[in-house]
Amino acid sequence: MSERPKIKDIAERAGVSVATVSRALSDSGLVTAETRQRIHALARELNYRPNVSARNLRTRKSMSVLLVVRDVGNPFYLDILKGVEATAREAGYSVLMGNTENDPDRETEYFNMLRDGHADGMILMTGKLPPAGHDAGVDLARLPVVVALEMIEAAGLPHVQVDNLAAAKAAVEHLIALGHRRIAHIAGPLPEVMAVHRRDGYRAAMHDAGLVIPDGYEVRGDYLLETGQLCCGQLFALSEPPTALFAANDEMAYGAIHELRRLGRDVPGDVSVVGFDDLYLSKAFYPPLTTVNQPRADIGRTAMSLLLRILSGEEVALAAPIVLPTALSIRASTASPRHF
Amino acid sequence: MSERPKIKDIAERAGVSVATVSRALSDSGLVTAETRQRIHALARELNYRPNVSARNLRTRKSMSVLLVVRDVGNPFYLDILKGVEATAREAGYSVLMGNTENDPDRETEYFNMLRDGHADGMILMTGKLPPAGHDAGVDLARLPVVVALEMIEAAGLPHVQVDNLAAAKAAVEHLIALGHRRIAHIAGPLPEVMAVHRRDGYRAAMHDAGLVIPDGYEVRGDYLLETGQLCCGQLFALSEPPTALFAANDEMAYGAIHELRRLGRDVPGDVSVVGFDDLYLSKAFYPPLTTVNQPRADIGRTAMSLLLRILSGEEVALAAPIVLPTALSIRASTASPRHF
DNA sequence: TTGAAAGCGCTAACAA
């Protein structure tokens, strides 16, 4: 038996019909225990594996899900991917990676893969929703799609997210509690939802503390290391530079600290820095970064579980997004300002 | 047309047979330009997408490849994944992620996915080869599998790798050139091939310089941050601690620097540290890490291109692995020792 | 409890 065995081969050897073999292998219960066992033994012996294309065609399922991110190269997605992968695997699903590079055409493309049977469902972690279908008749809310990370203003789609606004607010309140007054913000790529929420958290904390945000204290980055440096440079070219920075993610915080070092400013001696995400390396960074910890693996697991429920036909209440908790990891990049 | 249109629907509207539609859509050239255009227009209008399961079943291809890594959560794979994904995409392939967690059963499972039509080919970046097939008749070299990263002693399988030994040797020679004599090595999880090669590079450099490796100067890690710390602690508990460290990867180097800081040793003032990989964050690290740069995206692209050639039926010469160049990125974590 | 037979949607050999 050098060719790949198929159900027919097993059926012939077992002296039964293909239907019986199919039933036996899927443990349908409509087969006598004896034949069931005989067929299972035969399958093992022949090293039989069902052809997935045939099965998929027949069952109209692919048993895979699409995980679409904006940039596969971003370390932020790692633990999420890990959580998704683990949960998918347990349920017998494979994970197809999608990478949009912020290209709307590619976003649409991945939606199409849902339609053409490539995948049964999708977890979206990109920045925008795709343009409506050609016939404008595509009801997004009816597609098996789960949005994670609140990057999309996606009314009507099931959501898994963290409370970015509250978390950002808490981070800035930590700086305020340390005695900082001149606190600047390196924002994400506004007007993206997540960036807006984090910035609004910053503003809320400042406002609640009765602090005015000076001109030029809000600079716009794009979550990359390099912009962290650049934005930090801008802030410290001001006549009254800040004593503390809240960066919208860890990578920009790294970049900012890098720049501060170049400028001869000590962290946290001269300037405190807070990030957002708590990447794997933030605790190994010097100084270990104070940052908002996101339960990334849990986000992945939760999003995938939610998708599984949808795929199983369950009516999922869309109204309220699932919000997972964050926590501020206070490390060594923040301290009280030298002179109050 | 609320249901998903199929070829038959298009055929009926166009007043032609399904075969003609199929040919027109695949631009087979056996159709008049006129009908071809009419069918294309109709397909667009109906928002037609071919059902992949049906096509896969018929063509016996899945147009996807499996990228199997040991730990999807490891940032090292990011750029490789990116390279693989980009190249796969251009050729019309999707990428399925496989994660083995070092579990041999899961490795075998992914090999099975190749057999059951889940994927047409596989890029392996795990630590070991799977056990031979049940019937021991599976000829590995005949499977469409490409090995990247030289983690496997995989005689007979096509390979994409870097020269780990030479790169490690060059890294240690850099330390020697700076004047270091007491140089220790934090190794990877020996006896894995890659870890062995990097260690051998260290040994070769020491030997060529006429330096003896003191007892206890080679410690075994497992590529993780934490072991970097631990191993570093061991080295500096020695009566004659080293003045320089060569870590088998960046993460362990980060961990080591972390520990050195805890021990009150300045890097590079008291101790120089060299890593291996040049992760994205190594240049933002403090001090910016001197490390061996691997062309990760290029490794991904090359591995995928190689796989595409194999899938297209080309006879690929297996004898010589493809070796991509590395370069030492000299940054601020290395300097001459204080006292020679 | 089993078998016969239909058919998922597509491609490709063969005929016209």
Next chain:
DNA sequence: TTGTTAGCGCTTTCAA
């Protein structure tokens, strides 16, 4: 250049 037709390998009625 086009149409007819036979499957790809599987699951699932329906009938026995």
